[in-house]
Structure formats: C-alpha cells, structure tokens
Amino acid sequence: MTLANGWEIVVGLEVHTELKTASKMFCGCANSFGAEPNTNICPVCLGLPGSLPVLNERAVELAMAIGMALHSTIAPSTFHRKNYFYPDMPKDFQISQYDLPINVGGYLDLPDASRVSIERAHLEEDTGKSTHLGGTGRLQGAERSLVDYNRSGVPLVEIVSGPDIRSSAQARAYAQELRGILIATGASDGRMEEGSMRIDANVSIRKANAPFGTRCEIKNLNSLRSLQRAIDYEALRQVELLEGGGTVRQETRHWDELLGETSTMRVKEDADDYRYFREPDLVDLAPDQSWQDRVRAGLSPMPAERRQKLAARLIDPTSAQLDAVEVVIDLGLDDLVERAVDEGVSATLAISRAANELAASIDEVKNFSSESFTATLLMEQRGELSATQAKTVLAELLTHGGDPHEVAREMGFEQLSSSSLGATVAALIEEHPDEWTRYREGDEKLAQFFIGQVMKLTKGQANGKSVVAELQARR
Amino acid sequence: MKTAVQIASDVQRGASSADEQLSLSLEAVRARNEELHVFLYVDEDGAREAAARVDDVIAKGDNAGPLAGVPIAIKDNVCQRGVPTTCGSKILQGWRPPYSATVIDRLLAAGAVPVGKTNLDEFAMGSSTENSAFGPTRNPLCPSRVPGGSSGGSAAAVAADMTPLAIGSDTGGSIRQPAALCGIVGMKPTYGLVSRYGLIAFSSSLDQIGPFAKTVTDAATLLEVLAGHDPMDSTSLPEPSPSLVAHLNDGVAGKRIGVVTELIEGADDEIVNEVRRALQAFRDAGATVVELSIPELRLGLSAYYLIAPAEASSNLARYDGVRYGLRVDAADVTAMNEATRTAGFGDEVKRRIMLGTYALSAGYYDAYYGQALKVRTQMIDAFARAYREVDFLVGATTPTVAFAIGEKASNPMAMYLSDVFTIPTNLAGEAAITVPFGTGEADLPIGVQLLGPGRSEAQLLSAARVLELADGRP
Numbered sequence: 001m002t003l004a005n006g007w008e009i010v011v012g013l014e015v016h017t018e019l020k021t022a023s024k025m026f027c028g029c030a031n032s033f034g035a036e037p038n039t040n041i042c043p044v045c046l047g048l049p050g051s052l053p054v055l056n057e058r059a060v061e062l063a064m065a066i067g068m069a070l071h072s073t074i075a076p077s078t079f080h081r082k083n084y085f086y087p088d089m090p091k092d093f094q095i096s097q098y099d100l101p102i103n104v105g106g107y108l109d110l111p112d113a114s115r116v117s118i119e120r121a122h123l124e125e126d127t128g129k130s131t132h133l134g135g136t137g138r139l140q141g142a143e144r145s146l147v148d149y150n151r152s153g154v155p156l157v158e159i160v161s162g163p164d165i166r167s168s169a170q171a172r173a174y175a176q177e178l179r180g181i182l183i184a185t186g187a188s189d190g191r192m193e194e195g196s197m198r199i200d201a202n203v204s205i206r207k208a209n210a211p212f213g214t215r216c217e218i219k220n221l222n223s224l225r226s227l228q229r230a231i232d233y234e235a236l237r238q239v240e241l242l243e244g245g246g247t248v249r250q251e252t253r254h255w256d257e258l259l260g261e262t263s264t265m266r267v268k269e270d271a272d273d274y275r276y277f278r279e280p281d282l283v284d285l286a287p288d289q290s291w292q293d294r295v296r297a298g299l300s301p302m303p304a305e306r307r308q309k310l311a312a313r314l315i316d317p318t319s320a321q322l323d324a325v326e327v328v329i330d331l332g333l334d335d336l337v338e339r340a341v342d343e344g345v346s347a348t349l350a351i352s353r354a355a356n357e358l359a360a361s362i363d364e365v366k367n368f369s370s371e372s373f374t375a376t377l378l379m380e381q382r383g384e385l386s387a388t389q390a391k392t393v394l395a396e397l398l399t400h401g402g403d404p405h406e407v408a409r410e411m412g413f414e415q416l417s418s419s420s421l422g423a424t425v426a427a428l429i430e431e432h433p434d435e436w437t438r439y440r441e442g443d444e445k446l447a448q449f450f451i452g453q454v455m456k457l458t459k460g461q462a463n464g465k466s467v468v469a470e471l472q473a474r475r
Numbered sequence: 476m477k478t479a480v481q482i483a484s485d486v487q488r489g490a491s492s493a494d495e496q497l498s499l500s501l502e503a504v505r506a507r508n509e510e511l512h513v514f515l516y517v518d519e520d521g522a523r524e525a526a527a528r529v530d531d532v533i534a535k536g537d538n539a540g541p542l543a544g545v546p547i548a549i550k551d552n553v554c555q556r557g558v559p560t561t562c563g564s565k566i567l568q569g570w571r572p573p574y575s576a577t578v579i580d581r582l583l584a585a586g587a588v589p590v591g592k593t594n595l596d597e598f599a600m601g602s603s604t605e606n607s608a609f610g611p612t613r614n615p616l617c618p619s620r621v622p623g624g625s626s627g628g629s630a631a632a633v634a635a636d637m638t639p640l641a642i643g644s645d646t647g648g649s650i651r652q653p654a655a656l657c658g659i660v661g662m663k664p665t666y667g668l669v670s671r672y673g674l675i676a677f678s679s680s681l682d683q684i685g686p687f688a689k690t691v692t693d694a695a696t697l698l699e700v701l702a703g704h705d706p707m708d709s710t711s712l713p714e715p716s717p718s719l720v721a722h723l724n725d726g727v728a729g730k731r732i733g734v735v736t737e738l739i740e741g742a743d744d745e746i747v748n749e750v751r752r753a754l755q756a757f758r759d760a761g762a763t764v765v766e767l768s769i770p771e772l773r774l775g776l777s778a779y780y781l782i783a784p785a786e787a788s789s790n791l792a793r794y795d796g797v798r799y800g801l802r803v804d805a806a807d808v809t810a811m812n813e814a815t816r817t818a819g820f821g822d823e824v825k826r827r828i829m830l831g832t833y834a835l836s837a838g839y840y841d842a843y844y845g846q847a848l849k850v851r852t853q854m855i856d857a858f859a860r861a862y863r864e865v866d867f868l869v870g871a872t873t874p875t876v877a878f879a880i881g882e883k884a885s886n887p888m889a890m891y892l893s894d895v896f897t898i899p900t901n902l903a904g905e906a907a908i909t910v911p912f913g914t915g916e917a918d919l920p921i922g923v924q925l926l927g928p929g930r931s932e933a934q935l936l937s938a939a940r941v942l943e944l945a946d947g948r949p
C-alpha cells in the first residue's frame with residue numbers, strides 16, 4: 001500500500017519470542033504450552049515470599065544465538081526490575097533487562113535486499129495469563145478474573161528494530177525473516193497462534209525526508225496478516241488525522257482483528273513509571289568468550305544462507321521458482337527438499353511439491369519422513385505416477401502416513417515397474433509379429449496398438465510414454 | 476541453661492535426649508511467653524517430630540549432627556514448610572509456606588529442633604519489635620524496655636533461656652542491635668555467606684541471616700551449620716562453609732585493630748567506656764590498637780534509608796491480595812489491591828514503601844536512589860582502605876542500652892538513629908559481630924561491635940572470644 005500525497009510510513013517493531021527451553025527462566029518448572037492451568041508452578045515462579053530467582057543458562061544461550069544471528073554485539077549485561085501492579089505478574093514486578101541488554105545493535109537483511117537495523121535483543125520473563133469474564137473481556141470492569149501462572153517466568157527475548165521499516169509489506173517480510181531466524185537458532189517454534197511470538201508495532205507517518213512524526217504503539221498483533229493490516233489501517237488513520245488539521249497523540253492502541261481497527265488503550269500521559277532498578281537477587285551476566293564461541297559453533301545456517309544454497313540447485317531459476325524457494329525456507333522444508341535432491345529428485349520438482357503440496361498441510365509435515373517425500377517424487381519422476389497421482393499420494397501420506405509404494409498401490413495408482421512392463425511388451429511382440437514388423441519399418445501409428453494392448457493387460461496401470469520407450473528399445 | 480554445644484554433646488552421647496531438651500525449652504517458653512511475647516507461634520508438634528527423628532538417629536548409633544537435639548528459635552520472616560509465617564504483619568496472617576528456607580533444611584540436617592517463630596518488627600522494619608502487628612516483645616532482662624529489633628523475639632528467646640540458639644536477619648543491624656540490648660552474641664555474616672532462599676525479603680541487597688547465642692562458641696557452631704553455597708540463591712558465595720570453631724582460640728596477638736571515631740561518637744558515655752575497656756583487653760591480649768576516622772560512615776544512615784526502602788517498595792509489591800494472605804474485597808482489582816494493602820500494612824511499612832517508591836520515581840531516581848548507590852560505593856572503598864591499615868575495626872553496637880517501650884515509637888528519626896553504628900556493615904556487605912561486654916544504666920548489658928572485611932568471620936569470632944574471656948565468661 002502506498003500512501004497518498006507523499007506521506008511515508010515509518011515502522012519499528014518489537015518482537016517478543018518465548019524461548020524453547022525445557023524449564024522456565026528462573027526456576028525448574030516445565031516450560032510447556034497447553035498444560036492444565038496452574039500445574040507448572042513453584043514458589044519461585046509464583047513469587048512466593050522468600051523465593052529467589054536463579055538464571056537458566058540455556059535461556060542465555062538461546063538469547064546469544066539470536067543476537068549472533070542478528071549480528072549483535074554480545075555485551076556484559078544486568079537485570080532490572082520493572083515495577084507495576086498486575087494480577088498475572090506474581091511479584092508485581094517483571095525481571096527484565098534495561099540499560100544494559102545482552103545483545104546490542106545488529107541488523108537483519110530481508111530477501112528483497114533491504115536492511116533493517118536492530119537496536120537490542122534482551123532477556124526478560126513472561127507473565128501469567130489472565131482470563132477476564134464479563135464486561136469487555138479486559139481487566140477493568142470484569143466480573144471475575146482467572147489467572148493461569150503456567151506461563152509466569154517463561155523466558156522471553158524482546159527484539160527491538162530501528163525505525164527503518166517503510167511499508168507494511170516490509171514489516172511483514174521482517175517479521176517473517178525474523179521468525180525463520182528464531183526457528184533456525186532453536187530459540188523458538190515461531191508459533192504466533194500460540195503466542196510464542198508476539199509483535200508490537202510502532203507506527204508513525206511523515207513526508208519524505210521530514211523528521212519522524214509522533215508514533216503510536218499497536219498491541220495484539222497475533223499474525224503476520226494482522227501486522228500488515230494494522231499498520232495499513234493505522235497509517236491511513238494518521239494521514240486522515242493530519243490532513244484534517246489534527247495531530248497524532250502518542251498512545252498505545254489495541255488492534256481488533258474482527259473490526260479491522262485500532263483503538264486507544266492508554267495515552268502517554270498516564271503511562272506507568274516503572275521505577276526500574278537493578279535486580280538485587282541476580283548477579284551480572286557477562287558470558288565469557290569461550291561460552292560465546294561454543295554457542296556460535298552450534299549455530300545452524302540461517303534462512304538467507306539456506307535460501308541461497310537451495311536457489312543454487314536451480315538452473316536459471318524463474319521468479320516463480322525463487323518465490324517457491326522462499327516459501328520452502330520460511331516453512332523450514334529445505335531439509336526435506338535437499339535430501340530428495342541428493343537422492344536424485346530434480347530440484348524443480350522437489351521445490352515445487354514442497355512449496356505447494358507440503359505447504360498446504362504444514363501442520364502434518366512434522367510427522368512426515370524425508371524418505372516418503374523422496375520415494376513419492378522419484379516414482380513421479382520415473383513416470384510411475386502421474387503428477388496428479390503423485391499429489392494425491394502425498395496428501396494421503398501427510399494425513400494418514402504409510403509407505404508410498406503401498407499407498408500408491410492401494411489407491412490403484414501404481415503403474416507397472418519397468419521390468420514387468422518390459423516383459424509384457426516382449427510377450428506382446430511375440431504374439432503380434434506382423435504389427436511389430438510394420439512398427440519396426442516406421443509405421444508409428446502401431447505404437448498406439450501396442451499401448452492399447454498393454455493397457456488392456458495391465459488394467460490401465462501402465463504409463464504410455466514408458467510403453468513407447470520399451471518399444472523404441474526393441475526396434 | 477546449658478550451652479548449645481553442651482546440649483548437643485549430652486544428646487549425642489545419650490546423657491539426655493532431644494525430646495527432653497525440647498520439653499525443657501517448651502517449659503521455659505510457657506513460663507514467660509505471655510509476659511514477654513517472644514514467640515508468635517510455637518510449633519510443638521513439628522518440634523516433637525524433629526526431636527524424635529534426632530533421637531532415632533542416635534538410637535541407631537549414628538551421629539545426629541553438630542546441633543543434635545538443640546532447640547532453636549526462628550525469626551518469623553524465615554519460611555518453614557507448613558508453619559505459619561507472618562513477618563509480623565497482618566497481610567500474611569494465616570499464610571503457611573509450602574516450602575522451607577535453605578537454613579531450615581540445614582538446621583534440621585544438623586540435628587537442631589526448631590521450636591517456633593519469633594516476633595519481629597513488621598517485615599523486619601524497626602529497631603524495637605514495637606512495629607509488630609501482633610504487639611511488642613519485652614526485654615527479658617527488664618520487661619518495661621524493648622529487646623531491640625527487628626529480630627527482638629529471637630534475641631529475647633535466647634536471653635530468656637527459652638532456646639540456647641536463635642536465627643535472625645540483619646538488614647541494618649537487626650541481629651546485632653537486639654543482641655546488644657539483650658546481652659547476647661549476635662553476628663551479621665558477610666553478604667552471601669548464608670543463603671537467603673526462604674528469607675522473606677525486606678531489602679535484598681542488605682538482608683543476611685545470622686546467629687544469636689549466649690556464647691561465642693555457640694554462635695560459631697550455629698554459623699558453620701547455616702553457611703555455605705546454595706544454588707538456590709544467586710548471590711550466595713561459591714565457597715563451602717568456613718571453618719570457624721577450629722579458629723576460636725586464635726586470639727588477637729599481633730593483630731592491628733582500629734577503633735573508629737564515627738562508630739562511637741554520639742554513644743552514651745557508659746557505652747564508650749566499655750568500648751575503651753574492650754580495647755585495653757585487646758592490648759592485653761597482644762594486639763596493637765590505633766584510632767582512625769572513616770568520615771564516609773556518617774553518610775550510611777541516609778544512604779540506607781533510601782536503598783532499603785527502595786528495594787522494599789518493590790519486594791513488598793507482591794502482597795496485593797491476589798494469591799495469598801489477606802484480601803480485602805472491593806469493586807475492582809485495583810481497589811482490592813489498595814484496600815488490602817491499606818488494611819494489611821502498618822504505619823512504618825507504609826512509610827518506607829512511600830519513601831522507596833519516591834526515591835525510585837522518574838525525575839527523583841538520580842537525586843535519591845542513584846546518589847545513595849554512590850555513597851554505598853564510597854563506603855565500600857573507605858572500609859577497604861581501612862582494612863589495608865588494620866585487621867579489624869571496633870566500635871559500639873548501639874548508642875544506648877535498651878530503651879523503654881514507647882520511648883521512641885512515635886519518633887521515627889530517633890528510632891532510625893539506634894542503628895547508626897550497624898548500618899555501614901550492611902551497605903558494605905561485610906561481617907560484624909556484637910559481643911556483650913560490661914553493663915550500663917540499670918545494670919543493662921552493653922554490646923561491643925567488631926567489624927571485619929568480607930569472609931572475616933573466623934577472625935571476628937576469635938576476637939569476640941577474647942572479649943568474652945576478658946569479661947569473665949568461660
């Protein structure tokens with residue numbers, strides 16, 4: 001979307017990601033989504049009087065991995081308390097990093113070659129989860145509020161970009177690329193719908209090259225689609241305001257996915273004073289070089305590198321093929337594709353089937369073996385399955401699993417293997433010596449005769465092209 | 476009453492039993508607890524079970540630990556699983572922690588028998604135990620006077636021979652000041668020596684658990700049990716528990732000792748006189764005494780009354796009526812938070828929460844909290860310079876002997892000044908001990924304070940032992 005009258009969108013994103021550690025940030029409770037409410041809790045993550053936090057080293061490693069992937073400097077850091085009252089925050093303060101975060105600076109290059117600067121990526125703990133009954137569904141005015149502290153103390157990294165993003169599409173591309181990085185580092189599963197990656201967008205508008213305008217922070221962006229829609233809505237709202245002679249008020253706004261609108265949550269004047277101060281119950285965090293080196297050595301390739309590697313498998317790729325490569329990387333399907341190509345599947349076919357058929361059933365892919373993928377595509381490539389049949393077999397394998405050959409046979413798809421096809425053709429030649437002679441002398445029409453006979457014998461399971469190939473071989 | 480070391484020896488060799496010792500202790504509690512209001516809760520059932528376990532271990536011929544069968548009093552800001560823990564506050568009335576502090580586990584493993592929870596100033600904020608929501612504790616030596624605070628109940632339990640040992644917490648003097656006013660030994664160990672896991676926080680960077688005992692030897696024995704690294708406390712020192720009892724008779728021969736002007740100025744003459752007499756005792760034992768001034772110590776009180784309330788304002792935020800303790804219902808959650816905290820906290824706690832909130836607020840942080848942190852750094856440096864000249868320092872523990880109940884209750888500044896000599900050690904994170912030495916007005920006890928660098932507990936205990944012997948106690 002382009003704004004009218006020379007207005008330009010300016011966006012900075014704050015992305016919170018839950019770290020995929022086995023235990024919580026400051027205690028030994030399990031860090032898992034979807035357990036019965038208030039079952040993964042202990043004195044520490046409940047903030048009981050007398051309890052003390054002890055930092056989870058794995059959380060530090062994942063935070064460093066994120067920083068390394070974003071070209072940040074790993075810096076000596078400290079923890080602070082962010083003080084405010086909220087029922088789902090059991091200590092009524094959040095342990096976070098303030099003026100000295102673990103990851104300082106950095107950048108993220110997007111597939112379109114644009115670069116977005118990273119200001120910081122710091123560690124903090126998550127809060128519990130409130131459910132408000134009655135009223136508007138928010139805390140104030142609710143009849144009853146229920147709190148689940150399972151999420152309390154789950155480790156988070158907040159990644160803050162510079163105000164470098166200039167369109168909602170670029171914002172989406174940034175979030176998507178970042179998501180790929182979070183998954184590649186093993187820091188996150190990137191599941192926005194489960195809240196393991198949450199985005200706040202700071203949106204303002206300005207005329208080209210003018211100083212930045214007043215920004216609004218938009219909360220509750222639970223999908224890439226919401227992110228893009230909310231930024232567009234908010235930018236248009238600000239254009240209308242300014243062109244109508246008004247001013248933008250600095251405030252926090254809530255995105256309503258159903259209405260497709262942002263609305264005021266709180267204005268800056270009544271923003272809390274968080275009274276940050278050093279968390280006296282924790283010691284400073286300064287990972288030494290050998291610890292950093294170990295983390296760096298364990299890093300898997302990042303999406304940009306993987307994208308390049310996969311694209312290199314294609315000869316003179318079209319832009320549609322490059323788009324497909326991007327989809328494969330975003331969905332983390334490149335491993336399946338690479339293995340299939342190593343086993344002899346053409347890169348074009350493997351990328352296409354991954355970007356379309358596998359992408360359509362992405363939730364099922366985690367139970368899908370690379371062997372099944374490769375075997376199905378090889379059958380297709382050898383002509384044993386038609387394209388349509390191969391897609392149907394893939395869909396069946398994704399939903400119900402099984403062996404590709406058996407699935408193909410059960411579905412009545414499996415065409416004759418070349419050896420049995422060869423035997424059938426040889427038998428037919430013996431049975432029909434006249435037709436065979438005419439064919440050998442150049443009457444191509446007789447190929448159709450032999451194909452028809454083969455189809456009759458195999459109840460239609462043979463592939464015409466393969467029959468012709470067998471005939472050609474004996475001519 | 477026998478010392479803890481004697482009791483442990485009697486119990487271990489079968490001359491007495493843990494259960495018998497517990498009965499003696501409970502008898503002493505029953506005799507005077509109504510009058511003195513030392514214990515907020517006596518955990519008779521739990522104590523009987525703990526004693527029975529000790530007796531079982533001994534019956535099997537095993538060693539029950541260095542505190543076998545020794546009854547001990549626990550300040551009511553230390554969590555003990557299933558035992559009501561109030562912090563002397565209505566806001567926690569009825570709360571039973573589902574877990575035990577590390578020190579409780581260590582005491583039980585050493586054969587000690589926790590008898591119950593002792594009274595304290597609410598959330599350890601005070602110097603007289605008058606700030607307890609459940610009423611003041613009286614000084615066993617003179618019941619019209621305060622026992623000091625905030626660990627007044629624990630000091631009184633030992634002074635009244637209810638238990639030979641007690642544990643307290645010291646944030647600005649809350650062990651040493653009541654120990655001095657009750658005529659017993661009390662020690663504030665180096666920050667991080669004793670795990671704070673399970674100690675309900677007042678000011679996290681200053682709080683430290685420590686021992687009360689009648690003798691230096693008992694205090695050393697108890698501290699050895701309490702000390703040592705705890706993975707549950709990130710600020711816990713990495714080293715194992717130091718060897719203290721083995722060094723008790725090291726003496727002070729050849730030591731250089733500094734008497735600090737700022738740690739006696741403003742004290743009553745009778746107290747200064749006892750400090751001077753203690754210095755002579757050290758000289759007699761072969762030490763050299765020098766006078767020195769550490770002007771930075773004068774800033775301690777002001778810095779303390781910014782840092783401690785700032786941390787407290789955050790530590791005490793969790794008492795919001797949502798999860799445990801008192802809840803006063805109201806129209807919405809914010810109103811409920813306010814009503815609960817208004818009803819649940821006493822005046823002194825509210826005063827410090829407000830002070831601390833103010834000191835941390837945007838626009839005031841640099842002038843107050845930030846400035847106090849700088850003073851704290853200066854104090855650490857000043858102590859470090861002093862310890863390049865001398866081995867340890869001497870001063871008064873308190874400016875006066877035990878004062879009358881009600882005397883300072885309505886004047887917070889006068890009350891705050893009673894901790895002026897003890898606060899610097901907490902700000903520096905170092906060690907200090909008070910040992911009874913002589914008496915003053917109305918035959919009330921006087922404490923002499925010995926201050927040392929971090930991890931100097933063995934040296935301070937052996938020096939305290941020199942004074943104990945010089946004061947005519949075996």
